Amino acid sequence: MDPILIKIFIDDYLTPRQFPFEPLLWLAILYVVLHVSAVFINYFQAFMFQKISLKIIQELRVDVFSNVEKQGLAFFDQTPAGALISRITNDTESIKEFYLTVLANFVQNGLFLVGIFIAMFYLNPTLGLFCLVLLPIIFGLMQWYRKLSSKFYADMSEKLSQLNAKMNETIQGMAIVQMFRQERRLRKEFSEVNEDHFQAGIKSMKLDGLLLRPLVDLISILALILVLSYFGVTSFVSPVEIGVLYAFVNYLDRFFEPVNQMMMRLSLFQQAIVSAGRVFKLMDHKMYAPAKHGSDSPAINDGVxxxxxxxxxxxxxxxxxxxxxxxxxxxxxxxxxxxxxxxxxxxxxxxxxxxxxxxxxxxxxxxxxxxxxxxxxxxxxxxxxxxxxxxxxxxxxxxxxxxxxxxxxxxxxxxxxxxxxxxxxxxxxxxxxxxxxxxxxxxxxxxxxxxxxxxxxxxxxxxxxxxxxxxxxxxxxxxxxxxxxxxxxxxxxxxxxxxxxxxxxxxxxxxxxxxxxxxxxxxxxxxxxxxxxxxxxxxxxxxxxxxxxx
The missing domain is CATH 3.40.50.300 (P-loop containing nucleotide triphosphate hydrolases)
Known part of the structure; x- marks a missing residue:
């Protein structure tokens, strides 16, 4: 709404040099009310998202832990303790970040984009339609990033599990490690796994640096050039309202700001997707401890x-x-x-x-x-x-x-x-x-x-x-x-x-x-x-x- 209010001020009052007190007062009051309301709404939104996400993760951790407790010993014979700890703690923490940071951001910016498109179509339907075409391009970029980054984040999560397993094993057997002077060997093995984790992180960072902000900025610059070119060509045929030009350029900038925020959180989103897959895979394990068969429930009396x-x-x-x-x-x-x-x-x-x-x-x-x-x-x-x-x-x-x-x-x-x-x-x-x-x-x-x-x-x-x-x-x-x-x-x-x-x-x-x-x-x-x-x-x-x- 801010750019529309400023557009009204420029085209209806500043350009014709008319400054009636009462309309300008109401315009200023509306502008201030919108900003103050945004503060309270943002606070309430952030608080509720955090409360809900923490509650979801709290229940998810209990569910995962409860399912692990139900597994039979055959499951623990095959699964390193450190890997289980990593899934119950680190992976659920990544899912929490999804709710706290990613989902809240996507919902807020998604609604923001809807409002921007409504305002754009109100100002100029032709340019609004042009900006609407940008959405499939942005969506395609997101899908391309997800496809390329998924293997890097899966590798990072797996290496983190191996790090936890190696630490757990070493700490549990520290007396044997020190007695047989195995510190150097274990430090070397730990460093190798840690290096693999580091390299997987570097690969994901390179991908982030290329496909997230830089490509979106390039698309935004091209879009701005096309919009200004449209207004420039239009000016040869009919006059261009300065307020409309200002409002549209402002909305275009506002359009790409939430897109950039969403793109910058795609890495957290991808980590959460990989972590969620590992957590739900653990929850789907059915190697439960043996249970009774039949409907009878006999009691042990003599113990023969x-x-x-x-x-x-x-x-x-x-x-x-x-x-x-x-x-x-x-x-x-x-x-x-x-x-x-x-x-x-x-x-x-x-x-x-x-x-x-x-x-x-x-x-x-x-x-x-x-x-x-x-x-x-x-x-x-x-x-x-x-x-x-x-x-x-x-x-x-x-x-x-x-x-x-x-x-x-x-x-x-x-x-x-x-x-x-x-x-x-x-x-x-x-x-x-x-x-x-x-x-x-x-x-x-x-x-x-x-x-x-x-x-x-x-x-x-x-x-x-x-x-x-x-x-x-x-x-x-x-x-x-x-x-x-x-x-x-x-x-x-x-x-x-x-x-x-x-x-x-x-x-x-x-x-x-x-x-x-x-x-x-x-x-x-x-x-x-x-x-x-x-x-x-x-x-x-x-x-x-x-x-x-x-």
Whole structure:
């Protein structure tokens, strides 16, 4: 509206040198009102766009994170953690910039262009039609830019994911990196990926520098030359109103200003499109953790476990378990032993239903594991891993794991049960003592004791121990063995062990080799068989010890 008001002032008052007070006053008031209104409208528009975009991204991040949580372990086996972090944080941030910067700009300038064309057709329909022809040219330029830049931004996003993955891997294994003096190698690998990211960015910047502002400026100059030529030719035939000329040149300049703003944000738009593709691809992943089959929802009462002809493969090619069959009755302890890669941990993985079972079946209390709700399995199977994971928080929160039903008294009883209270009560603030990421300020034995307390607090019917005493000293191990005896009483227990001395009293010991059970029996029976178990025991205890114990 501003150029039209100025055009009215020039043609109706300035050129004929007529300056009536009241009309000019209303013209000035209207001009000021328009500018003041624009300030408030721009503020409201910016605020609402930012509020809406932040809300959308907030919900999108929660949706993406929720979908990642639903994935099965097979998905995490194939996907680097750094790449997931990059998609949930960096890519969603690019989408946020699309809503905050690009969409707001496109909507505002789109409406602005509509108003400009209305004013142009009002001033001169012929020139308005000419400027309308510029739109397909501008649109074609945009599409050309998008086509060329898409591969550069996709490459940049991929390299950024690789950078995050490399950083995550290095930080997680920093002790190993420093111990084996791998800093130079990892720095070189990081620099190479970083250089690839830099080069992809340079390519996109070169494209931006050529196709965004410069080409649009060239088109605008050519358009201005044609408009001035039109008015120049027209002046030979009929008089040209100075106000109309001023208004049209002003509108032409205003036409290309929003076009330039939109073009300059095309790079952000393209980044957002690439990032959105990566985020929605992640949301479309359906490698969900195995769920129950059927409508029945059985409960675990006694915890009797039966493996029946179970075979399993992680990659659908190489079987890591072959025709595994055994039974563990209530109150019994079955130990799994064997060399690395024999399939011990895979038995635990399929029992916990971390992976979908393809061949054979597992029964708990006579019901197929496929029939149980995940909640029922998780609440009644206690798992203690060799490398316990602790969260940032307190000692108490790591034992409770945010299970609101557990009281502070129950948490303390669980800690006393596994003798964890002895070191907890020596800490500053006791059960309220801070725990850093992964419990890095605690010793391996202390972290393992907290893991025991966490498991006992839920009073599970089935207990799974994956080399649970591997990271504790001899004195602590003796205390834990006493606690384990109490824990195992009346519970079905499956224990993975490398130190055979810890499972001598197991009701049954299964010896695995290359995914098959090759020996079974109790400690004394297996020693008499003179097989693989006998050899393993010899290696750990020595022949003299064997003669004494036999």
């Amino acid at each position: 476990i039966e493996f029946k002809n179970v075979s399993f493969s992680y990659d659908e090619k190489t079987e890591v378990l072959k025709n595994i069959s055994f039974t563990v009755k209530k109150g019994e302890t079955v130990a799994l032993v064997g060399h690395t890669g024999s399939g011990k941990s895979s038995i635990i993985n399929v029992l916990m239903r971390f992976y979908e079972l393809r061949k054979g079946d597992i029964f708990i209390d006579g019901k197929s594991i496929h029939e149980f709700e995940n909640k029922e399995l998780r609440e009644n199977i206690g798992l203690v891993l060799q490398d316990p994971f602790l969260y940032t928080g307190t000692i108490s929160s790591n034992i409770r794991l945010y299970r609101e039903g557990l009281t502070e008294e129950e948490i303390k009883k669980a800690a006393e049960f596994v003798h964890a209270n002895e070191f907890i009560e020596k800490l500053p603030n006791s059960y309220s003592a801070a725990v850093t990421e992964r419990g890095s300020t605690l010793s391996s034995g202390q972290r393992q004791l907290l893991s025991f307390a966490r498991t006992i607090a839920t009073n599970p019917k089935i207990l799974i121990l994956d080399e649970a005493t591997a990271n504790v000293d001899t004195e602590t191990e003796e205390a834990i063995q006493d606690a384990l005896k109490k824990m195992q009483k009346g519970r079905t227990t499956i224990a993975i062990a490398h130190r055979l001395s810890t499972i001598k009293e197991a009701d049954q010991i299964l010896v695995l080799h290359k995914g098959e059970i090759i020996e079974r029996g109790n400690h004394a029976e297996l020693l008499k068989q003179k097989g693989l178990y006998h050899k393993m025991y010899l290696l750990q205890k020595g022949s003299s010890s064997l003669e004494v114990n036999a």
